[in-house]
Every structure is written in structure tokens, then in C-alpha cells.
Amino acid sequence: MNGMTAVVEAEGLTKFYGQRRGLEDLDLAIQPGEVFGYLGPNGSGKTTTIRLLLDVIRPTRGRATVLGLDPGDAKVRARIGYLPGELALAGRERAGQYLRFLADARGGVAQARIDELAERLEADLSVPMGKLSKGNKQKVGLIQAFMHRPEFLILDEPTSGLDPLVQQEFLAMVREVRADGRTVLMSSHVLAEVEHVSDRVGIVRSGRLVAVEEVAALREKAVRRVELHFDAPVPPEAFEGLPGVRDLRAAGASVTCTIDGRPDALIKAAARFTVVHLVSAEPDLEEIFLTYYSGEEDQHARVGSAKPA
């Protein structure tokens, strides 16, 4: 596309755990410099994809290259920073000591760099790892993923367990990585967690990539629940038949509905009255699924999951 090698290139990448499908026929290319959000509900195959890219597990069929090389090549992993989805840290060893080991095993990272990240995330590295809270473990995980300034960051549910302030700091770190021209693949089951930093998102479901979208386009398609409160009762007819407005409920001085894509028509209709309060929930992934992938595939998925194992 732009002459550079794709950071990730997967073709027909498939992983079965015995009979159980982890991921099937993934075709995906992630370009240098982009932040790719990898979205899907629990059990959809995000971790499976990521562990395939890191050669922790091996594909049943299909292939993938990472930074132009086979994931089995240890040299590739020197250029990757990885935050596991279920980060395990345990024992009496202090977090700082463990980070020192990871830094040395990666060929050396200045202690000042580790300290800087720890300060930024407000992580206490003097605590034994077994005694770290979930949030603090996640911070240690982030430090080790970012510390060597890798070309490619693979972050599996990075925001889980982080409190909102740290989440903001983390998102700032991701933006800096993008500003450097480095590449990020991050998974989440909540669009809201990745949409503000991602250029594109891929939606994976039951082991299949069902859509890859520019975030801007996805947001247009997203279903959003909106609640409007007025200073006086409003006639329901004023909101009926608006393009993209569904599930309309007008009762007295309030109107609730869901909107598909742009809120423009609704806003214009509401503007004729005095709006005292407006609530617009972040669109959640589940609702995008229900709107856009509720066709045949959904039927199959439901029937499939209803079968006895």
C-alpha cells in the first residue's frame, strides 16, 4: 500500500483447540504507524490471535508474519512489547527487580526509563509482586511492554483493572507511540476504551473477524441511546419518523430513543423545544453487533451456542 511491509499480515490464520474453535480464517493487515483496536466479546478469539502473533501458540493452519518475519523468529520479539491479557505476577520478588530482569533479557533498558514510566503510572515497584493489586499488576505489565520503546506494541485488554486516571495516562502513552510512528494492536471488549486512540478497529466474534472499520465510520454506524429532557411536555409526533431514530418513547417532558449514526435529525427536532438535560450514552459494542451483524450469522451463532457441548 505505502511500500512498507505490513506490521501484521495474517492469511487464513486459524487456531483450533482440539475441536474448539479459537480463531478461523483470519485475514488481516496492520500497517506501520496505525493503532488498531481489536474488539470482541469475551471468548471471541482476541487472545488467541495475539498469542499466535507472539508464537506462544501455533496455528492449526494459515500463516502470519509480524514485522515482515515469521513469529517463531526470536528476533521479532525483541521489537515487540507485549502485555498479556491475563498477566500473572507472583512471588516475593519485588516488581522492580522483575522489571530489571525483563529489561536485561531484552538487552538492557536504562533504569531511568523504567523509573520514569513507574512515576508516570504511579506504580510502586518496591512491592513484592504477589502483593500487588490487580491495577498495580497491570501497571507493571504496561511498564514492561513500553519500556524498550518497541516498534510494535501488542496489548491484550490493557485497560482492564486500571482506574480512570491511569487509563487516561495510558491512552496518552499510546498516542505518543503513534506520534513516533510506531504501531499498536490493542484488544478490548469495550469500544469506548479504544475508540479515542484507534485509527481502525476490527471486530471479532466467535473466532471470525466480522468487520474492519475506520473508527470514524464505525462511530457513524454506532447505535447510541439518547435521553432528552425538556422544560415542558412535548408532542411525541414531533419526534416520530426521524431518520435513524428508533425505539422512540416520549412520555411527558422526556424522550428516549436510540439513534443510528448521526444524531443530526434528532437534535434539529429537539431544538424546537427547550432542552434542559441531555444524556447520550456511549454506544456499546454489543449494540453495534445487534444492529450490523444481526443477520444470518447471528442466527447461526445463537443456534451454535445453544447446542450441547
Next chain:
Amino acid sequence: MPALVAQSLREYRRMLIGWTIGISVFMSIYIGIYANIKESPEVYGPAALAKYPGALKDLMGGLADFTSGPGFLQSVVYQLFVPMLFIACACGIGNRAIAQPEESGLLELTVTLPIERVRLLLQRFGAGLLGLLAAVALTYLLAWAIATNVGVGVPADRILAAHTGVFLLALFFGTLTLAVGAATGRKGLASAVAGVWTIGGYAVVTIGQNVSAISWLKWVSPFHYYLEGKPIYQGFPVGDYLVLAGATAVLLLTAALAFDRRDVGV
């Protein structure tokens, strides 16, 4: 020293120190008893023999010559207890190398470091080997010092020969545990395989040696290659020890190849 070897040693350290202290205490007490036996062999010799039924005597390696220095050292220290303690220690480390951190999820970050799988396994093994060597060296010095002190009358090189055998036995079973864990990722299975082979192997060369139906099994018992040469009496059984070392090398190679091919943490 590679970062992973140093890190692995840190992980094994507590366990190694614990076992070294335990084995040292055991040896101090039991070798020390020899002072009493030496003074009144007529009390301890028949008493020891009378106390044990035949099968149990077999299990303890016959208990012949119990009141002599070498006989005592062999029966009480090098026949059963110290080998078993070291084997347990080595199997513990063998599991800590791969299967245990894999089951707890701790291996995930290690396998995603820029270190090839085979190298990773060899470094985990190398750290275990160094740790075990240190424990063996310390306990050898202690055994020698106490034995000299109470006048067991076994020369240092014979004690070294026996101690080396214990080391090779422990290394074999530790590597076996590592290999099963590296091939399957299951530490329970690894412990079970090592445990059954240890107990079965010991039984075959002691109480089983006169049962012709199973006596051929001694060839697959690592204990055969340790006990048969009577290192306390005859020094290094070089050929037998090479068999143990060679078998360990085969296990290690198997471990490395199996780990290299496998999905981790599934």
C-alpha cells in the same frame, strides 16, 4: 551470566536453601549417631538387624555390615534417605523450570522475550543444574567433615563418589520432571511420572532383585546405576555414572525439542 539464568536461580533459591538445610540437618544427626555405634557395635549391630523384617531389610539395602563405617554410611545415608531427599529437591526444581510457571501463567512473559524456546529451556535447566551442584557441593563438604569427625573411616574420595552418584540420580529425575513438564505443561503429571519411576525403580533394585519376573526391570532403574557399583566401597563406577549422565542428556534433549514444538499455556 545470561539474565534468564540469574533470574531462574533467584526463583529456585528459596527451595534450594530449604532442601540444603533439611538434608544437612538429616546428615548431621544420622552420621553423628555413628559415634555411638562405633563405641558399642555389639548393641547396635544385632539390634538393628532384629528390628527389621526381611523385606524391610532388603528395602534398606540389606543392612549388612551396619556397624562398620562404610556399611553404616551406605545404609543410613547413601542407600535411601539422602538420594530420595535430593531427588525430591531436584524434581521440585524440574517443575519450577517450566510446568509450574506455565500453569500459573508466569511463563507467558518469559516465552515472549527474544529468547528461542530451546535456549530458554536450556537456561532454565542450566540454572537448576548450578543450584543443584551448589547444594550437592555443600552437603558433600558437610558429610565429609562429620564423617571424619566421628571417625567413620571412609576416605573423602569414596564419599565423593557416592555423593556424585546422588547428584546424578537427582539430576536424572529432575530432568525427567522437567521433560514431562516441558512436553505437557502439567506439573502434576510430571511429579506423578517422576514419583512412580523413583519408587518403582528403587523397589526393583532392592526388594525386587530376587523376583526373577521383574528383576530385568533393573536395567531401566536409575538406582541400579548408582547402587550396583557400591561407590562407598569401590569408588566411582564410571561406566554406570556415564549411563545416568547420558540418559539425562537424552531427557534434556527431548525436553527441549518437545517444548519447542508446543503451544504454551493452553
